[in-house]
Structures are given as structure tokens and as C-alpha cells.
Amino acid sequence: MKQIIAFTGLPGTGKSTLAEQLATETGVPAFAGDWLLGALRPHGVLGGLDRPAFLAMYYDLLGTLVERQLMLGQSAIVDCLVNEEIAERWGQLAARYDGRLRIVECVCSDEGEHRRRLEGRRRGIPGWHEVGWDHVLRMRSEYPQLEGERLTVDAMETVERNLDQVRTFLRHS
Numbered sequence: 001m002k003q004i005i006a007f008t009g010l011p012g013t014g015k016s017t018l019a020e021q022l023a024t025e026t027g028v029p030a031f032a033g034d035w036l037l038g039a040l041r042p043h044g045v046l047g048g049l050d051r052p053a054f055l056a057m058y059y060d061l062l063g064t065l066v067e068r069q070l071m072l073g074q075s076a077i078v079d080c081l082v083n084e085e086i087a088e089r090w091g092q093l094a095a096r097y098d099g100r101l102r103i104v105e106c107v108c109s110d111e112g113e114h115r116r117r118l119e120g121r122r123r124g125i126p127g128w129h130e131v132g133w134d135h136v137l138r139m140r141s142e143y144p145q146l147e148g149e150r151l152t153v154d155a156m157e158t159v160e161r162n163l164d165q166v167r168t169f170l171r172h173s
Contacts, residue, residue: 011107
């Protein structure tokens with residue numbers, strides 16, 4: 001069955017790591033919002049956008065890439081923050097192509113460790129910046145915890161354990 005597998009969570013909770021590892025082992029393409037934005041930034045596309053226009057563009061770009069995969073009869077992995085509105089939209093999109101939306105919510109139960117991981121990481125995304133703890137706090141207030149069906153994994157567990165949980169979730173639900 002075709003799936004949209006959305007890894008969501010605050011920056012520094014392991015969603016990119018899990019999304020990339022799952023993509024590598026399954027061959028399912030992974031689309032990360034920050035990589036798209038990094039490609040657009042040097043062209044001045046992002047300058048002057050207000051927050052609603054920026055978010056609309058961000059999610060529409062990701063949605064277009066995902067829809068193309070579904071049209072080709074393939075699944076897609078998405079690495080970005082997801083709110084209830086986007087989850088509903090992508091669930092409807094998947095259903096149009098006889099697929100399902102699967103959400104993996106990544107958290108870090110230890111705030112000190114979360115902050116340490118975030119402040120120590122260097123993703124090296126061309127054209128994009130690293131985010132600080134202030135960004136995490138803002139995202140925490142803008143993106144309340146999801147209510148629908150999802151798997152929640154904790155970055156305090158090993159990547160392999162979390163990946164095992166993801167594999168089981170995708171196979172059995």
C-alpha cells in the first residue's frame with residue numbers, strides 16, 4: 001500500500017535521522033522541508049514573505065512532491081513539522097491515491113539533552129541555517145501535540161530501537 005510517512009517533531013528530536021535511515025533501507029524517497037528552503041533561499045524567493053505565505057508555500061511544495069510519488073504508485077517519506085490541518089490534508093491526499101498517511105512523532109523527553117543535541121548539531125544543509133533553542137520554543141507553542149493516530153518515539157532511546165518501532169508501526173497498523 002502506498003503511504004505518506006510523515007516524521008514530525010520539534011527540531012533536534014531525531015526526525016531527520018529516522019526519516020533518512022528509513023528512506024535508505026526501503027528506497028522510498030524522503031523529502032525534507034529544510035532542504036527545499038535551502039535551495040530557494042539563494043534565489044530570494046523567501047524574502048518578504050509573511051509567515052502564513054511562507055508556511056503555505058512550504059507545505060504546498062512538500063505536498064506537490066508527495067503527490068507526484070503517489071501518482072507514480074510509490075510511497076513518500078516527509079521530514080517536517082506537521083499540525084492537525086496538514087495531517088488532515090495529507091490524509092485526504094493519500095486516500096485519493098488509495099494510500100494512507102502514517103505519522104511518526106519524534107520527541108525528546110529530557111529537555112536538557114534535547115537542548116544539548118540541538119545546540120551541538122551541524123546539518124550542513126546548503127543555503128539553510130542552523131536553528132537555536134529559541135526556535136524550538138517558538139515551534140513548541142505554534143505546533144501543539146497531534147491528536148490523531150500516530151507512533152511517538154523518544155530520542156532518549158537508541159536510533160535502532162526507534163527505527164524498529166517505526167518498522168513495526170508501518171507493518172502492523
